[in-house]
Amino acid sequence: xxxxxxxxxxxxxxxxxxxxxxxxxxxxxxxxxxxxxxxxxxxxxxxxxxxxxxxxxxxxxxxxxxxxxxxxxxxxxxxxxxxxxxxxxxxxxxxxxxxxxxxxxxxxxxxxxxxxxxxxxxxxxxxxxxxxxxxxxxxxxxxxxxxxxxxxxxxxxxxxxxxxxxxxxxxxxxxxxxxxxxxxxxxxxxxxxxxxxxxxxxxxxxxxxxxxxxxxxxxxxxxxxxxxxxxxxxxxxxxxxxxxxxxxxxxxxxxxxxxxxxxxxxxxxxxxxxxxxxxxxxxxxxxxxxxxxxxxxxxxxxxxxxxxxxxxxxxxxxxxxxx
Amino acid sequence: xxxxxxxxxxxxxxxxxxxxxxxxxxxxxxxxxxxxxxxxxxxxxxxxxxxxxxxxxxxxxxxxxxxxxxxxxxxxxxxxxxxxxxxxxxxxxxxxxxxxxxxxxxxxxxxxxxxxxxxxxxxxxxxxxxxxxxxxxxxxxxxxxxxxxxxxxxxxxxxxxxxxxxxxxxxxxxxxxxxxxxxxxxxxxxxxxxxxxxxxxxxxxxxxxxxxxxxxxxxxxxxxxxxxxxxxxxxxxxxxxxxxxxxxxxxxxxxxxxxxxxxxxxxxxxxxxxxxxxxxxxxxxxxxxxxxxxxxxxxxxxxxxxxxxxxxxxxxxxxxxxx
Numbered sequence: 001x002x003x004x005x006x007x008x009x010x011x012x013x014x015x016x017x018x019x020x021x022x023x024x025x026x027x028x029x030x031x032x033x034x035x036x037x038x039x040x041x042x043x044x045x046x047x048x049x050x051x052x053x054x055x056x057x058x059x060x061x062x063x064x065x066x067x068x069x070x071x072x073x074x075x076x077x078x079x080x081x082x083x084x085x086x087x088x089x090x091x092x093x094x095x096x097x098x099x100x101x102x103x104x105x106x107x108x109x110x111x112x113x114x115x116x117x118x119x120x121x122x123x124x125x126x127x128x129x130x131x132x133x134x135x136x137x138x139x140x141x142x143x144x145x146x147x148x149x150x151x152x153x154x155x156x157x158x159x160x161x162x163x164x165x166x167x168x169x170x171x172x173x174x175x176x177x178x179x180x181x182x183x184x185x186x187x188x189x190x191x192x193x194x195x196x197x198x199x200x201x202x203x204x205x206x207x208x209x210x211x212x213x214x215x216x217x218x219x220x221x222x223x224x225x226x227x228x229x230x231x232x233x234x235x236x237x238x239x240x241x242x243x244x245x246x247x248x249x250x251x252x253x254x255x256x257x258x259x260x261x262x263x264x265x266x267x268x269x270x271x272x273x274x275x276x277x278x279x280x281x282x283x284x285x286x287x288x289x290x291x292x293x294x295x296x297x298x299x300x301x302x303x304x305x306x307x308x309x310x311x312x313x314x315x316x317x318x319x320x321x322x323x
Numbered sequence: 324x325x326x327x328x329x330x331x332x333x334x335x336x337x338x339x340x341x342x343x344x345x346x347x348x349x350x351x352x353x354x355x356x357x358x359x360x361x362x363x364x365x366x367x368x369x370x371x372x373x374x375x376x377x378x379x380x381x382x383x384x385x386x387x388x389x390x391x392x393x394x395x396x397x398x399x400x401x402x403x404x405x406x407x408x409x410x411x412x413x414x415x416x417x418x419x420x421x422x423x424x425x426x427x428x429x430x431x432x433x434x435x436x437x438x439x440x441x442x443x444x445x446x447x448x449x450x451x452x453x454x455x456x457x458x459x460x461x462x463x464x465x466x467x468x469x470x471x472x473x474x475x476x477x478x479x480x481x482x483x484x485x486x487x488x489x490x491x492x493x494x495x496x497x498x499x500x501x502x503x504x505x506x507x508x509x510x511x512x513x514x515x516x517x518x519x520x521x522x523x524x525x526x527x528x529x530x531x532x533x534x535x536x537x538x539x540x541x542x543x544x545x546x547x548x549x550x551x552x553x554x555x556x557x558x559x560x561x562x563x564x565x566x567x568x569x570x571x572x573x574x575x576x577x578x579x580x581x582x583x584x585x586x587x588x589x590x591x592x593x594x595x596x597x598x599x600x601x602x603x604x605x606x607x608x609x610x611x612x613x614x615x616x617x618x619x620x621x622x623x624x625x626x627x628x629x630x631x632x633x634x635x636x637x638x639x640x641x642x643x644x645x646x
Contacts (some may be wrong), residue, residue, distance in 0.1 A: 214518045225548045276522075290547070
């Protein structure tokens with residue numbers, strides 16, 4: 001992204017960040033010092049000590065943090081690992097049942113289902129900032145992590161307009177661009193552009209390493225870049241990919257079909273023209289989108305009839321919410 | 324490569340570089356100013372003018388360049404595009420039949436076959452520097468392009484020891500590490516670590532772009548890095564990949580098999596454990612090899628009985644020739 005970030009604007013009220021790892025920790029650092037109070041929780045005393053030493057308001061006490069969020073009507077941001085939400089959601093439902101909840105997890109249908117199961121009365125608008133995840137923990141946090149990043153905000157037909165605006169305003173306040181999308185469309189999109197690349201990188205790495213140490217010795221830029229994400233911790237990769245299994249199955253099948261067609265073309269006609277041309281055209285389409293300032297969604301007033309559909313329609317053209 | 328380069332040493336005689344694009348141009352720049360004369364040829368007057376303006380000895384006259392190489396007993400370095408060698412090799416055979424020839428093309432069996440076909444009497448020792456090729460032309464040249472890069476030198480049972488040493492010394496003199504390998508082993512290795520990544524990148528790019536503009540809008544680091552080489556000009560990609568078709572077919576088939584196994588595992592057991600674990604282990608193996616100074620090949624005197632086999636054996640363990 002070379003796009004300039006839009007000017008930050010203050011969030012609309014207190015914010016409580018649950019989990020202070022790479023994403024949550026970067027978020028409390030990005031929000032703190034703004035116009036509105038922000039406080040956080042982390043299970044690990046070491047992380048909380050580091051956050052407090054850096055001047056932030058953080059605690060290892062989940063219940064008192066949630067009680068405070070309820071008293072302040074804070075926006076709750078669930079930023080713990082996906083594997084912890086089945087434990088945390090009942091606590092949130094018990095102690096802060098009237099708070100608005102968002103999250104930063106990389107799949108959206110599974111989280112929405114977990115919220116419905118564990119905390120059916122909770123107000124929930126999902127979110128997903130597209131920000132780096134190869135490092136982790138407080139030491140990796142960066143207050144500029146979200147600047148010019150895309151932050152998907154769940155936008156369903158029954159999403160409450162005020163709740164949506166509160167979550168979008170928080171993302172905007174840390175310099176992100178808001179991408180409105182339905183949970184299912186988001187999950188299909190990230191299967192294609194985030195989860196599938198882990199599997200193609202893994203296969204490429206495994207075939208290269210399986211060839212010989214001579215091959216790894218000769219490996220240069222195309223192998224280095226093309227296999228980078230295979231270096232992410234397997235437990236993190238599996239948690240992300242397996243939570244999006246159905247959408248991932250579809251794009252993996254399409255990938256296999258394309259490679260099989262290329263193999264047949266190469267075997268029978270000695271050429272890889274179709275796949276190489278398709279890939280080149282696709283890469284140029286990506287560079288065109290990623291290399292320019294994103295166009296703004298225009299002409300939508302949040303809450304007017306059909307607002308959610310219209311946001312999604314424009315976002316499917318690559319536009320982002322900048323208000 | 325973070326490895327430090329070994330100290331350059333002078334080439335053993337005059338060197339004539341045919342083709343002054345990214346590789347040939349960088350080579351004449353890297354060699355010039357050393358102890359031995361270097362001169363070059365390029366078909367385009369514009370490139371030759373740029374080279375001469377930069378102080379190099381270059382000409383657009385192929386025949387006079389080859390005549391001069393023959394008179395000087397220069398080492399000829401064929402650095403023109405692979406598609407031109409069927410035209411150039413007969414000229415070389417006619418005008419410089421006693422010179423030693425090497426090349427920098429990314430496949431080795433096909434070039435060796437072309438030499439046998441067009442210039443059966445020529446002394447030939449193939450080479451392949453693993454240096455960036457995404458940019459092209461004189462303006463992209465860099466005298467440090469080969470510093471700490473791997474430079475494969477063809478090492479067959481019937482390779483002449485003095486000829487091998489001359490080619491290896493030239494690669495060493497520009498700061499490269501020499502990787503001895505047989506042509507067929509080289510072609511299998513680069514199919515796996517250089518050519519296959521183009522196809523997996525192309526498939527990943529095409530599936531991502533085919534999903535939606537929303538998907539491309541959400542694309543972040545894993546897609547950006549994983550599809551980078553798909554942006555290379557399709558004609559360059561096809562020339563490289565299709566010249567290595569048989570080896571590429573084998574690694575492509577293995578890749579398809581691994582992805583099909585992952586699809587079955589995901590569909591039937593909800594997990595991608597095997598592929599993600601294999602990919603992670605393979606990436607770590609690559610990082611271990613790429614991140615450290617390469618170990619030297621030891622205990623081999625070029626020309627002693629079995630020298631070529633022993634060089635290849637140690638290179639298959641990831642070792643490089645540093646003498």
